[in-house]
Amino acid sequence: MSILLKNAQVILPEVEGGVRSNCFVGTRNGRIDYLGGEEAGLTDRYDRIIDCTHKTVMPGFANAHNHAAMTLFRNYADDMKLMDWLFSKIFPLEDKLTDEAVYWASLLAMVEMIKGGTTVYSDMYFFMDSTVKAASEAGMRAVLSRGLQGESGGEDLDYRLKENLELYRQYHNSSDGRIKVMLGPHSVYTCSEAYLRKVVKASAEHGIPIQIHLSETKEEVRNAIEKYGMSPVRYLDRIGMLGNTTVAAHCVVVDDEDMDILAARGVQVVHNPGSNMKLASGIAPVSRMLEKGINVCLGTDGASSNNNLDMLEEMRMATYLQKVSTDDPTALPVDAVLRMATVNGARALGFEGLGTLAAGSPADMIILDTEQAQYYPKYNVRSALVYSGSSADVETVMINGSLVMEKRNLITLDEERILYKVNKWAMKLTQNS
Numbered sequence: 093m094s095i096l097l098k099n100a101q102v103i104l105p106e107v108e109g110g111v112r113s114n115c116f117v118g119t120r121n122g123r124i125d126y127l128g129g130e131e132a133g134l135t136d137r138y139d140r141i142i143d144c145t146h147k148t149v150m151p152g153f154a155n156a157h158n159h160a161a162m163t164l165f166r167n168y169a170d171d172m173k174l175m176d177w178l179f180s181k182i183f184p185l186e187d188k189l190t191d192e193a194v195y196w197a198s199l200l201a202m203v204e205m206i207k208g209g210t211t212v213y214s215d216m217y218f219f220m221d222s223t224v225k226a227a228s229e230a231g232m233r234a235v236l237s238r239g240l241q242g243e244s245g246g247e248d249l250d251y252r253l254k255e256n257l258e259l260y261r262q263y264h265n266s267s268d269g270r271i272k273v274m275l276g277p278h279s280v281y282t283c284s285e286a287y288l289r290k291v292v293k294a295s296a297e298h299g300i301p302i303q304i305h306l307s308e309t310k311e312e313v314r315n316a317i318e319k320y321g322m323s324p325v326r327y328l329d330r331i332g333m334l335g336n337t338t339v340a341a342h343c344v345v346v347d348d349e350d351m352d353i354l355a356a357r358g359v360q361v362v363h364n365p366g367s368n369m370k371l372a373s374g375i376a377p378v379s380r381m382l383e384k385g386i387n388v389c390l391g392t393d394g395a396s397s398n399n400n401l402d403m404l405e406e407m408r409m410a411t412y413l414q415k416v417s418t419d420d421p422t423a424l425p426v427d428a429v430l431r432m433a434t435v436n437g438a439r440a441l442g443f444e445g446l447g448t449l450a451a452g453s454p455a456d457m458i459i460l461d462t463e464q465a466q467y468y469p470k471y472n473v474r475s476a477l478v479y480s481g482s483s484a485d486v487e488t489v490m491i492n493g494s495l496v497m498e499k500r501n502l503i504t505l506d507e508e509r510i511l512y513k514v515n516k517w518a519m520k521l522t523q524n525s
């Protein structure tokens with residue numbers, strides 16, 4: 093199916109201040125095949141025309157760090173310290189999870205992501221076959237990894253890595269290339285050195301990128317220095333885990349030397365301002381990292397530490413946090429945070445051309461209703477989006493050239509059924525706990 097978006101105002105995140113009006117965007121076979129003004133015979137070349145007069149079109153958001161199925165634990169345990177929250181609340185419940193629970197909870201995340209304009213996201217969890225099924229049905233673009241953790245390098249741990257490799261073998265580049273697979277060692281503090289080295293070896297052997305939580309809290313850094321005599325960043329560098337396909341979530345507690353290492357290795361850093369604030373982890377030095385040339389992108393983290401998957405909200409939190417932490421209102425301006433939420437994230441997740449609107453790019457786009465009160469007066473739509481917009485303004489979502497939501501109606505997913513199923517599973521899992 094070929095679709096032409098007609099007469100739109102277009103935001104080009106990769107171009108400083110980039111906005112075009114009266115723009116036509118054509119898509120065919122999952123890719124953008126036309127971007128420009130009206131020309132003779134243009135509308136005849138497409139199966140379907142969507143009139144975008146008074147609407148704004150832009151690339152979909154890239155949520156570069158998430159644990160989709162953790163929507164199941166949203167608002168279950170709040171106002172706790174990270175380690176206490178993880179070890180006393182989340183890990184015990186996760187022990188009771190089933191593939192079906194993960195399937196429905198993943199779908200819930202996809203409902204929320206699509207309604208908020210996210211078209212690609214990254215996941216680290218388990219029962220990932222269920223998440224593959226969910227993403228495939230939802231029409232989402234997804235980068236999935238099996239969460240790996242273990243204190244010793246024994247046989248019992250190998251099964252997780254084997255599952256991750258099997259996930260790669262079965263699903264990498266599946267669903268018309270929408271689904272990719274990475275290796276997902278959870279963190280320095282949940283994996284032994286022997287185990288991390290195994291992951292590095294498997295990554296090199298099969299050419300599979302890695303995603304990991306890194307330097308999230310002061311406690312993590314303190315413990316690494318005590319145990320290994322160095323910061324988590326230096327430790328992972330020594331192990332050989334840092335490279336330009338490595339996606340490191342958080343990087344909140346990093347010093348100049350850590351940042352120089354991340355820059356030198358070309359590591360993809362994911363900033364998670366909502367989660368970092370809620371868990372009082374601190375404020376990642378995002379402006380400094382960008383100055384050093386690090387590709388910093390944006391993620392929500394799991395819904396139980398945020399507690400939503402709203403990338404527009406995340407953009408606003410990111411820019412406010414940099415301003416307040418640096419005493420500088422010019423820090424992390426609109427253009428920078430828009431790039432983080434789109435093109436930087438798409439690059440970090442390894443999709444070429446994604447996050448930009450150009451002929452040849454994957455056709456992952458959103459149409460926003462920018463005719464509402466919060467977008468007036470009409471000075472600068474990019475500022476309006478970041479500082480005044482809301483995810484409810486996302487009207488229509490296209491992924492890989494297919495519509496997954498149109499005028500707020502989900503096309504691929506049965507929202508009512510998903511909400512019912514997730515609630516049922518949540519009640520079942522939390523009984524007697």
Ligand code: NI
Nearest residue numbers: 305341393394
């Ligand atoms: Ni996380």
